[in-house]
Amino acid sequence: MQLRHFFRICFAAVFAAAVSALAGAPVRSGGEITERVDVKVIPVRIEAGAPELQRLAAVAFSTHGAFRVDAGAGAAYTLRFEVAGPNAVRVRIATGNPPRVLNEQVANGRSLRNALLKAADAAVLYLTKAPGFFAGRLTFISERTGASEVYTSDLFFSEVLQLTNDRSQAVMPRWSPDGRKILYTGYFRSGFPDIYLIGTATMNREVFVSVKGTNTGARFSPDGTRVAMILSGQGNPELYVSNAQGRQIRRLTRTERQIEATPTWSPDGRRIVVASDALATGKPQLFLISAQGGAMQRIPTNISGYCAEPDWNHANPDLLAFTVASGRGFQIAVYSFKERKSRVVTRAAGDGIEPCWLNDGRHLLYTERTATSQRVHILDTVTGRSTPLSPPSMGKTYQANFVYR
Amino acid sequence: MKSVLRLTALEFVSTALLLAGCSKKPQRPNPSQTVMGPGAGAGLAPTAIDTGDLLDPSAMGLEQRDASTLAGENQVRGVVSPVYFDFDSAAIRVSERAKVAEAVDYLNQNPGVRVLLEGHCDWRGTTEYNMGLGDRRASAVRDYMVQLGISPDRIETVSKGDLEATEGASEEQAQLDRRVEFVILQ
Numbered sequence: 173m174q175l176r177h178f179f180r181i182c183f184a185a186v187f188a189a190a191v192s193a194l195a196g197a198p199v200r201s202g203g204e205i206t207e208r209v210d211v212k213v214i215p216v217r218i219e220a221g222a223p224e225l226q227r228l229a230a231v232a233f234s235t236h237g238a239f240r241v242d243a244g245a246g247a248a249y250t251l252r253f254e255v256a257g258p259n260a261v262r263v264r265i266a267t268g269n270p271p272r273v274l275n276e277q278v279a280n281g282r283s284l285r286n287a288l289l290k291a292a293d294a295a296v297l298y299l300t301k302a303p304g305f306f307a308g309r310l311t312f313i314s315e316r317t318g319a320s321e322v323y324t325s326d327l328f329f330s331e332v333l334q335l336t337n338d339r340s341q342a343v344m345p346r347w348s349p350d351g352r353k354i355l356y357t358g359y360f361r362s363g364f365p366d367i368y369l370i371g372t373a374t375m376n377r378e379v380f381v382s383v384k385g386t387n388t389g390a391r392f393s394p395d396g397t398r399v400a401m402i403l404s405g406q407g408n409p410e411l412y413v414s415n416a417q418g419r420q421i422r423r424l425t426r427t428e429r430q431i432e433a434t435p436t437w438s439p440d441g442r443r444i445v446v447a448s449d450a451l452a453t454g455k456p457q458l459f460l461i462s463a464q465g466g467a468m469q470r471i472p473t474n475i476s477g478y479c480a481e482p483d484w485n486h487a488n489p490d491l492l493a494f495t496v497a498s499g500r501g502f503q504i505a506v507y508s509f510k511e512r513k514s515r516v517v518t519r520a521a522g523d524g525i526e527p528c529w530l531n532d533g534r535h536l537l538y539t540e541r542t543a544t545s546q547r548v549h550i551l552d553t554v555t556g557r558s559t560p561l562s563p564p565s566m567g568k569t570y571q572a573n574f575v576y577r
Numbered sequence: 578m579k580s581v582l583r584l585t586a587l588e589f590v591s592t593a594l595l596l597a598g599c600s601k602k603p604q605r606p607n608p609s610q611t612v613m614g615p616g617a618g619a620g621l622a623p624t625a626i627d628t629g630d631l632l633d634p635s636a637m638g639l640e641q642r643d644a645s646t647l648a649g650e651n652q653v654r655g656v657v658s659p660v661y662f663d664f665d666s667a668a669i670r671v672s673e674r675a676k677v678a679e680a681v682d683y684l685n686q687n688p689g690v691r692v693l694l695e696g697h698c699d700w701r702g703t704t705e706y707n708m709g710l711g712d713r714r715a716s717a718v719r720d721y722m723v724q725l726g727i728s729p730d731r732i733e734t735v736s737k738g739d740l741e742a743t744e745g746a747s748e749e750q751a752q753l754d755r756r757v758e759f760v761i762l763q
Contacts, residue, residue, distance in 0.1 A: 320740075341740045343704060357708075362644045364735050365708065383639040386712040386736045389705050402709065404736075405639040407716065409709040421639065431709035447706060453713075454665020456706055480703045495703055502703075525703060543745020571704070 215240045217247035221254045232306040235559045237552025263291040305530040311345040312572040347575035348392045355390040380418040393441045400435035424465045439486040447480040456480045475514035487533025531576040539570040546570040650762040659756040667713035681725045693733045693760040699751035700742040711736030718757045
């Protein structure tokens with residue numbers, strides 16, 4: 173244990189030095205960087221026709237646990253990015269000396285920045301055989317204005333749009349699978365927690381579910397045709413499923429005096445995992461239930477008296493990320509259905525909460541929370557590398573949800 | 578000798594039971610037994626749902642919220658002090674029951690007012706579970722008030738979860754966040 177810890181420190185130091193040595197690449201501070209010796213990491217050299225592209229590509233690859241950005245001669249591959257049109261970027265993947273081009277692709281995007289990220293994702297796919305996540309989009313809550321509002325942005329917190337401006341509370345925004353809609357809970361107008369639906373193309377907002385009680389936790393099914401949510405309109409917070417319009421609402425749980433929270437769909441849309449304190453108030457655990465209803469089956473996470481905020485990995489259905497009470501704080505854990513085992517994957521200084529898997533099934537977003545700050549981080553669950561994403565200028569930023577489209 | 582003793586013991590037990598039965602007076606419901614206790618059916622009684630049908634919320638016993646619920650009513654805080662809760666608990670402590678009784682008295686003396694019960698949690702934990710916990714705390718106070726004779730029509734509940742909690746609070750401060758506030762609507 174002591175030895176492992178020592179190696180971690182050594183690697184953190186070496187990696188930090190390598191990052192600092194990168195000319196022109198902004199060094200992100202505050203993130204805990206840990207590398208595991210036994211995991212394959214590909215050293216890449218990044219070149220670009222424009223300094224902004226160079227910086228963005230370096231930042232992107234530095235968040236990915238399968239890569240190490242290497243400005244020197246140690247790189248196994250050179251990735252060269254060139255502007256190929258108003259919103260198009262070409263990437264060339266080369267190796268050896270003299271360089272031999274292995275692959276060349278042109279990516280079109282919504283913007284030049286988006287095209288660069290898509291080209292970088294193409295390089296990730298070529299080199300790792302796993303999809304890249306750099307061009308994904310976020311919806312999240314920020315208290316930048318002093319009130320909690322719903323925002324969207326790209327993964328690296330550029331192209332930021334503030335969607336709501338209500339100065340009331342907004343909670344847990346979630347994308348539809350096609351990235352065209354966002355569901356969230358807001359205290360807008362009525363002063364009560366209701367579920368709202370935002371169309372991101374039209375910027376139209378409508379009330380999705382507003383029944384008496386607490387309406388929260390809404391999440392689209394993987395095919396976008398149904399929504400799981402928590403309503404307390406029949407006296408107690410219970411799990412319900414509706415259609416994509418918030419109608420045909422059906423109740424799935426009847427725990428009467430216990431709290432259900434934060435449903436997440438299985439990748440095939442047939443089951444739901446929900447946090448429930450059915451065993452003891454204040455001590456939620458994770459339960460599996462058919463999306464058609466029926467008995468709740470406890471998931472033997474066996475890691476903490478407090479397990480909540482499950483997020484089912486849709487790229488790797490074996491894995492479930494969730495928030496656990498750990499020591500004096502909270503951390504993110506991952507449960508494997510096959511192994512029937514859990515492990516803590518974050519070492520947040522304060523709390524690690526609100527996990528959300530990315531499309532590669534390896535990285536996830538989470539919030540690091542201390543007494544005075546909340547910040548969205550990206551974590552590689554394989555190496556443990558954690559990098560802060562949300563800039564301090566956004567203020568408290570949390571509850572990030574990811575979609576790749 | 579042995580059997581006589583047994584008989585006496587039996588008589589003693591039955592007399593004690595009888596006395597206990599006689600001395601039972603009507604008393605205020607004990608919320609730890611009624612509101613929170615197993616099998617106590619306070620609150621809404623959910624009906625069985627036919628899962629195959631097209632159902633709108635009202636067909637399920639889910640009542641649409643009137644968006645103007647609080648419109649046109651002044652919200653007055655501080656008339657009755659808040660009910661405080663133990664960590665991770667929605668049970669009304671014995672020491673807090675007098676506050677609920679005080680709110681009930683206030684509503685009885687002021688038939689024109691209603692009350693909004695605002696459930697809060699401390700900053701620890703997770704946002705949406707805490708929204709559920711705040712909901713349960715508000716419901717526990719509502720159910721107790723209804724048992725003390727207040728019409729459910731005069732009570733609104735809302736959960737604020739941990740959204741207004743002091744972040745980074747000490748244990749002393751956090752205790753003050755675990756509460757249900759009485760907001761008088763007039």
